[in-house]
Amino acid sequence: MNKLSIFVSVALLSGAAQAATTVKIATISPLSGSNSNMGLQVKNGAQLALNDMKADLAKAGLNVTLVAYDDQADPATGTAAARRAVADRAVLGVVGTLNSGVAIPASAAMAPSHLAMVSPLNVSAKVTDRGLKNVSRICARDDAQGPAAGDFVVNDLKAKKVYVLNDKTPYGQGLADQAEKQMKSKGATIVQSEGVAAEERDFTAIITKIQALKPDAIFFGGMYGQVGPFAKQLRDKGITTPIVGGDGYDSDDLIKLAGSGANNIYFTTIAPPVESVPAAKTAAANFRKTFNSDLQGFGVMSYDAARVLLTAILNAAKQNGNKAPSRTQVESAVRAGTYTNLLTGEVKFNGVGDRKLAKMYVINVKDGKRGLASTLNVTRN
Known part of the structure; x- marks a missing residue:
């Protein structure tokens, strides 16, 4: 290869790299304290879903990274984390939280900026009954x-x-x-x-x-x-x-x-035993390889919540002329989507963001x- 060809190849690779838009998703869950075992499942389940969807996201010109916030299972700390996510304009959506007592004020703090929250685990009726457009959940209610x-x-x-x-x-x-x-x-x-x-x-x-x-x-x-x-x-x-x-x-x-x-x-x-979900076999093996710990039911739910959010980001990007979508576009796409290829089956949301058909164990x-x-x-x- 001559010098000119090398220059052109490098320039093309550089252009391709610049074409990718870097955006983020966030998790909010307890990463310290007595609930940290579950909170890590939320974080790592979401990260595994992102790893699995990286190629599809890259094809759409999106380089997506994950930022994890520790809410310590505390409403005030979780709300502060939500405000930090809001302040980072690259964050297009949140997976979380673990505790309903955190989800309620945290989601309210995110609502004015249309930052979508896909809840894997929050069961309190108040999470969705408030009618916030940015909140959807994939689990059954209490x-x-x-x-x-x-x-x-x-x-x-x-x-x-x-x-x-x-x-x-x-x-x-x-x-x-x-x-x-x-x-x-x-x-x-x-x-x-x-x-x-x-x-x-x-x-x-x-x-x-x-x-x-x-x-x-x-x-x-x-x-x-x-x-x-x-x-x-x-x-x-x-x-x-x-x-x-x-x-x-x-x-x-x-x-x-x-x-x-x-x-x-x-x-x-609301979270299935991993062994009862045939579709989770590969995810469980990858989870063990990636995090040196076992995938649990809460990790399964977080994996699916993250896939819902990431698929909504992809759908919103397509509707936005294959460009990085706005938070408002992602918020609308989350609620409107039909999601397949999930570990726990198809997800559709009703008018307030509850999953139409959920399972309980x-x-x-x-x-x-x-x-x-x-x-x-x-x-x-």
Whole structure:
């Protein structure tokens, strides 16, 4: 090759590189603290989806990178992270958050700038019922999850007396309220219903009341970081009563924290066990290779949420004359799209951003091991 050819080749390569527009997506989730195991699944699941779609994005002239914000499962910190994402004009959308209590103020902070948020995991009805155009979610809501858990307590566990706890967060209290309402409608008696601060780890007083009231089941709306120690302290007192909750239990760390108490625990979850999703086999292998850890259900949901967001960015770019789209165009594209090639099946959104057909899973923990009890379809019009 002569010098002129080399010069032309370099110039062409340089021009191709300059033609690609660099944009970003962000994740907002707890990367430190007691919920960091789940939060890392959100971050890494999104990154894996981006890795898998890099080639398609590049063909559209988009060089997409991911920036991860740590919300520490704290509403104020999460809202500050949302404002940082808004301030970075290269960010076209957000995958997150983990906690509904963070999602509600964070999404409100992003709404005026039309920064789309695709939620993989937030179940509080308030997340979408506010009617914000920038918020869509791919999981079932707690007004479906709570009743499903309540039905399980009464129909499957045959419980007639139930002790109800919640962690005083929008997630835990909302879930417990819905479950309690369903259990009452099925004829169960609620022997006690109370809240306990999410930071509390000493359950001596509560366990004393449980010993006295002798419920057939305990429903605890909370997160694994708190429920694990509760289960251990309960079992250490010789109390084998079933503990039932929601997807906040859905972490391998629940079993670690519960130790010998990791038995007779049940939870509904919006995130599938990886082994129950045939389409996730390749993703799980790539996740292990990339992050040196195992893909979990929350990572599966985050992977799909990121694919929805990235596909919407591609769709918006095509509608924008194959140029990088605006945030408003991405916001509209997210809500209008039909998404296939996802691990959990097709996604379409209704008018407020809820997934029209979602799934819910009931998991049991027995002798420190998890198993799938059943799968439920949840439909919203």
